[in-house]
Amino acid sequence: MLLTSIPYFREVIVMSFRCEHCGNQNNEIQSASTIRERGTVYTVKVLNQGDLDRQLVKAETATVMIPEFDLTIPPHRGQLTTIEGILRDTMQDLGGDQPLRRIQDPPTYEKIESLLQRLKEVVPDDDDEAAPTMKERKAEDPIKPFTVILDDPAGSSFLEFKDSMADPKWTLREYARTSEQNISLGLIKPENAEQERLTQKEGPPNPDDEDELPAEEVFVFPGICSSCGHQVDTRMKKVNIPYFKDIIIMSTNCDICGYRDNEVKSGGAISDKGRRITLKVEDAEDLSRDILKSETCGLQIPEIDLVLHAGTLGGRFTTVEGILTQVYDELNEKVFRGDSVGAADSSDNREFEIFLGRLKEVMTAAQPFTLILDDPLANSYLQNLYAPDPDPNMEVITYDRTFEQNEDLGLNDMKVEGYEPPPRTD
The missing domain is CATH 2.60.120.1040 (ZPR1, A/B domain)
Structure with missing residues (x-):
């Protein structure tokens, strides 16, 4: 076990295990700090070979998504790796059972094989003689673009930026956790989740300003989600901004697909100027x-x-x-x-x-x-x-x-x- 600090991030515990008798080995990390108040989503646009070398800290609560490959890596053990490393691990995990799938479940075999072929275009097999070796690759060599999204409700994961946080390929977004996420992290009891959910549901779209803006009645209008077509409610509330005027805030959140939309309208008369x-x-x-x-x-x-x-x-x-x-x-x-x-x-x-x-x-x-x-x-x-x-x-x-x-x-x-x-x- 080793306590180490990752630059621009935080302290983590790196654990490594290897059995000399059977060869079993395991490597993982755990966060050495407290759970953050908000979840984090890191997004990186991978455009060249150098982007594959970005360091990636995946906590046991994090999910990795690559939309271009329809790939989602669910929460599992913590990892300290790179973007290329997590792609190679995925290829190894999925490819190990392919011979058995080919016989028992041909449709699933075909889907996974298609995914593996697309991944090999980005990270070729070391056994592929036609593919360039590690020494032959250059950081500026272009590859097929894709997006890596690292979503961690505990805020304990990290995806490296280049030079500074002004890196145009790198973004960080924080968000408020849902009741279900708080339960999974052990922050609240299940019996308290329903009350918290109702509080969040009936609260104003901007809860941080609730002390400043007087509470008004919330109107709910049923409708259809423009993204997935399921039933969704739009909430509307009139609030007063101090030293300004009344405004109307409208908020739509779809629990099925995650679509969100917030809009503001003026609640007063048209100004003369x-x-x-x-x-x-x-x-x-x-x-x-x-x-x-x-x-x-x-x-x-x-x-x-x-x-x-x-x-x-x-x-x-x-x-x-x-x-x-x-x-x-x-x-x-x-x-x-x-x-x-x-x-x-x-x-x-x-x-x-x-x-x-x-x-x-x-x-x-x-x-x-x-x-x-x-x-x-x-x-x-x-x-x-x-x-x-x-x-x-x-x-x-x-x-x-x-x-x-x-x-x-x-x-x-x-x-x-x-x-x-x-x-x-x-």
Whole structure:
């Protein structure tokens, strides 16, 4: 047993066992620290041979998924390995019983054999004379792109980034555990799970703000999930943002397929003027500011040439860090969507990788930047940390909408007075 520390992660216990009599051996790891308050999901886009060498810490509570191969590795013993190592382990585990499956269960044999062939395109067998050897491979050599997703509700797993957390191929997302996950981790008793589930179910979509936003009645509307077609409930709640106005938050969560959607609408009248909010972000504290971006609001960060037009992402009520993370996730999916090596290695994608790296620096406030919200309906909001006093890092300007803006918003033809039909004279 060895207690060791993994850089940028935490301390782990590495255990190795080998029997000299029968040859049985086993290697695994266990976390040497407490369970995190939130689960973690690491995502890495694998594009070349060098990406296969990324270190991977898989705790006994973690699941590894590779969507391109329809491969899911369920929670099992802990492992300290690499992406290539876990692929080779999977090939070895699945391939060991293939001769028996070929006789007893031919359909399953064919499915697994197809998966093994696709895995061998990425990680060739050492016995394959036509495949390049380890010494002949170069880190920059392209391979067929795929995605590795490491999901651990205990937050005890890790997937290595290159150079820094600004690595455009690497992302980390944290999430709140469900009651079932808390039970499996031994954090709550089964008899307490139902009460916790009901509390989460009837709570507001943003529970962290429940102390600040007054509780209102939650309305539930049954509907159909747009992803899997099962019955799903949409919850709607009106809340008040201090020093701003009422808003309506709508949330849809599907328990069958995991589809989630959250949207925010204005709950007040149409403003007579537009509003432009400019914030100078200087440190990580500014990233925690609440932000309400309506569907009519545009967003800009001049330092990295980021421009989001009105309608992009829809309405969102989150934090500055949260909105930037959503922008990154949307762009990241578009950059690495190519199915061939040529698509992944194009010059356009290289430019996007550079842009995503700059966006990641902004997401961590590694450098100061300017955030601009321009909403012609003045339905957007950015938290003032000094309220009700003016915020020295924030500038709020109201302006008159142009005729073109009113036309795009459908306000020029809107008639709110004198719309009754004229009285009949006969």
